[in-house]
Amino acid sequence: GQNIDQPTEMTATEGAIVQINCTYQTSGFNGLFWYQQHAGEAPTFLSYNVLDGLEEKGRFSSFLSRSKGYSYLLLKELQMKDSASYLCAVRDSNYQLIWGAGTKLIIKP
């Protein structure tokens, strides 16, 4: 079966750095997405990786290693508004999106 694993919950301090990991086992790979979802709201797009390496976008960066079936989302200079769930999703060989259950990030002052 296809599977995406993410930690259920993480806690970090305002101003710090946090890394949210995602590992996947899918039938084929056509890219990996990270979405942010605030409580009770819809997911919003953060990043897309299809090649190995690091993609930096402001305070957020996303890394991919296809050989390891692994990605991480790095959030720097954490702000209280970054408290949200972060969902990892992979497009498989049929271009279906396989979603993880998300990592709830709690930011403390």
Place this chain on the structure above:
Amino acid sequence: DAMVIQNPRYQVTQFGKPVTLSCSQTLNHNVMYWYQQKSSQAPKLLFHYYDKDFNNEADTPDNFQSRRPNTSFCFLDIRSPGLGDAAMYLCATSKGTGGNEKLFFGSGTQLSVL
């Protein structure tokens, strides 16, 4: 601003009473999706349309139906809601279904079943 709009934001229905959720888009995207998401779980794809082509997920219950009368609108009908159907229902769109096609989501409809 181009966007995906869902109405209503909150919907309360009674056990067994049919309910319809609506979604509209001004992005002129070809693909529209309906997802069900329960608390702390991954979004679960119910169906999607590529233009008028309807694609039903194998494990979507028959209780759930969908209509896409035109490019802009898509509806989710729940014929006889049960307590287990209480969830957030998310509508999303994308230009296509290629690898890098990101999804644009509406604000969701939180459905409660009494």
